[in-house]
Amino acid sequence: FNGHIHTQLQAQFCDKQQQINSLQQQLIAWKLSQNDIPPGNAGGKVSHYTDLALLTHECSKKTRHIPLRQLLCRANKAILAIKPCFMMGPMSVAQYLTPGELQFDLLVIDEASQIRPEDSLGAILRSRQTIIVGDPKQLPPSRFFDQTIETDQDVTALEESESILDAVTPLFKKKQLQWHYRSQHEQLIHFSNQHFYNNNLLVFPSPQKASGHFGIEFTYIEKGIFLKNKNYIEALRIVDAIKVHLINQPEQSLGVVSMNLKQSDLIAQLLDEQSKQDSALQNAITLNKKTSEPFFIKNLENVQGDERDTIFISCTYGPQQAGGKVAQRFGPINAPTGWRRLNVLLTRARKKMQVFSSMLAEDLKVTDTTSRGTIALKDFLDYAGKHSKSSSNAQQGIATTPMQKSLTQALKQQGYNCRFNVGLEKFYLDIAIINPQNPEHFILGLSFDGGLYDQRQSAEDRNCIKAQVLNKLGWKIKFIWTMDWYKAPQVVIDEILQLLAELKKEQATCLAPAAIKMAVQPEPDSNNTRVTKKHHKTEKKEADFIDAEFEELTTPPKHQEENKEAEAKKQIFRLLKRLEELHQTLIRQYPDTPEQKQLLRPEMLQALAYYVPIDQQEFNELIPDYLRKETAPEQLDHIETVLAMIRETVLILEQMGWDFNRANGNENSDAISYFHITDL
Structure with missing residues (x-):
């Protein structure tokens, strides 16, 4: 066995796998381009035209096109030959596809937990096979905002019905997708993985410790008051945070989510009022609207499917007077499926989640009748408070193999500190080396070919996908082959040290332009670096504003x-x-x-x-x-x-x-x- 040759084979395998994936896409496109497009009827009245003849005629017109439903009915065979994949909602299927005219080979229902059986039936009947995809731990179908009662009390749902996902789960085979890709820091998904998914998700560790741009931040609004389904002070703090984010971090997408509709409307109103008085904020909002992911302000009920780099969460609820007790009414969170709504809320962030709350975990009281949603909310507030800006949820175990011990000892002699088994239960790196120039970051991860490597189900998982995900998160990874270590441990150590030297050199090269820019900055004018003493228009000659x-x-x-x-x-x-x-x-x-x-x-x-x-x-x-x-x-x-x-x-x-x-x-x-x- 030769590790260098095996690493080259590994790289070649991953390269060929990517080529195969690309060729498969091209093959599908080529096969579709060979479809025969039915010419249809091109004689007689225009109202008798069908298929390609009708499409050609409609494309030549600038106005007075026939209705879409009629077009799909008369030219359905030609349209299917040209565009065999339709993406539609259940209501669009019922509105535009005449029953019996179009038949599909395969139907894929996404976000199936939000679709009622009666809404999906029309699409199912138009297909020969159906794949139903959804998360039973997330938002169910709801008429929460369709029918409400006007009251000072919390608005509650009048009706919730079973989804098509819930209906078919007991009847057919199911497959759980376990690899979690969205969260770029394990703090963001750890709570949901532990409380809702029974730790079944495979979560990749982050090379960054929790900081201003990654992880969870908890902001306690001590004076927040919840009155008439709104929390004005909490909304003000969130508007200020939105301003700081949009101006200082315009490259990071942002989403704001509140617990109810009135709070999200209040935040939007306050932001609009402040932007009218602040040109910098107005310009930042204008520029943000032009990005691929403009920031949004939504509520708990309509945020499923959205994701952003940073998510601000307005917990909304709190005492009704300063220092008072928190009423144990939390709107939809109190409902039997409230924990599913909370899970949706807590899984929207890619990099950072900032929680604004006017209540602490101890303000929520748990009894024998407390709903699962309220218990989960209490646990989350406790989790967010404890992990706010803390380093990581990733386990940092002890060395369990002689290989780990020897490697870290050699690296420590060269000035490098290491962590063992960095990650969560289902996936971790055997050794992570701390960046000596930035202790909040791991400069290199070492992955061995035993243990978890053997547990991956396919060669692509073991050798390609895992490395691709880690690289996307910002890791630099080196595989260590056990046979190489036993044959020539010093050679392995020397290769690691050489790679570390190269990585440090790369970092120095990246930092050099910024350092040069700082070095050539002109000295600030001394007249501008001190508070100018201005005289009041009074008899006091030296009435300075600042002592x-x-x-x-x-x-x-x-x-x-x-x-x-x-x-x-x-x-x-x-x-x-x-x-x-x-x-x-x-x-x-x-x-x-x-x-x-x-x-x-x-x-x-x-x-x-x-x-x-x-x-x-x-x-x-x-x-x-x-x-x-x-x-x-x-x-x-x-x-x-x-x-x-x-x-x-x-x-x-x-x-x-x-x-x-x-x-x-x-x-x-x-x-x-x-x-x-x-x-x-």
Whole structure:
């Protein structure tokens, strides 16, 4: 046995397999092109034309075409010869295909869990064979929004009926597709795999640890209140997050899903209102609409079939007053099939899922009568909170073979740290080597030819598809053949070290242009890197908006590395500068307003920094009454602008990892105390 020769054969096999797949597609297209197209009747009245003659006549016309149903009835044989594959919904089949006129060899029903038996019957009767494809763990047929009762209580479904998938499952053979491709981080599917699929899915590990672009992030909306089937504060936070995402990550597609229709409508309304006042957001939305996957705002009932890189989830429900208890009513989640709806919601993201919730797992109470959906929701909130921005769900076991132990020991001597058996139960990499330049990423994965390699059912699965999926996820993979290791272990180690050196060199080459660009950036003008001291139109000559002792703190760093604290300084500096500009604008606009009644006077600034309100409701609840009453009404009208600035900065800092305990003030908050903002 020679590993190099076997690796070459493996590559040749995969290449030939791809060629065969391509040739099969070409063969199908060629065979279809050889179909005889019935010429049909071309004599007499036009109303008597059929098949190709009718199609040719209709194609020559610019207007007054015959109805589609009539065309499919009179030219069905020619249409089937030209286009033998129809893609239609059940209602379109009934509307356009006259019974008895068209007969298909094969019918494939996709998303069958959402189609009722009576709706699918017409298509089944027009076909000789039927394949029914669907997920019994996902959304069933529902008239949830077809018939509702107007009430302040949660809207519940009046009727749910069995799907064609449920009807035929006990009667015919079934085959489960186990390979999961959508999620590019195992955190995203691990919960559903464990709670709904009995760990039967084969999930591939991610080379990335959970970060700002991968995995799960949980955002607790402490002041969120659920009234009249809506959560206004939660919707505001989501709109802010949408803005940040569309502007800063336009290349990452986005979807927003809420638990009910009213919440999704509220989010859409607030986003529309904010975009009218924010040109940057409006431009980002306009550009996003031109992409292949524009962002959407949907509810739990109509999101099945959609997927995006990032999914924002609005949990919607919460207490009806600040600090109150959460009513144990969760709309469709309470229904017997509520867990299936939840499963749909939790499997839409490809890279990242960000959960916005005004309730925690402990707010949901479980009793003997609690529905499976509510129990699953409680478990998910607990899961999301524990795994938010954590590294991975992938198991990281211990070395179980001498080969693993010897390899990792040799790699450690060369400065490389390793993890064993990285992945979940049904698939893992024997060794994953941590990138020394980026500890949040695995630079190389090593896969052995024993264990799981032998369990794959076909040569294509073992040698091609697995590697293709891992490469698509961003892995660099090297196969290690056991016979090579036993014959010449040092040769194997040297090959791995050589490959690692090449990968590090590639990374350095990729990073070089960015480093050069940073190096040639001009030094910022010193006049622009400090908060400008502007004089108020009062007798005070040096009434600076920001005290001089904060000037150094708010100066953006020039040469130091942009670490967490330095980047946060920039955001605080930016906020202070924007507030100062607004303050000067208000002074010019209202020159007669006394200093003690100005909106952004020192006392008000101190209260804003202490409580950090992000909307009008929090401003009214948290800011002392005397401060609000002493503010001139004409300046108080501009408070929403101030709150929007604070809200944007808080969101950015929270995404960077700073903690804001806004309910009790920020005297103990890491971000606030670090910058001494409470002394402002």
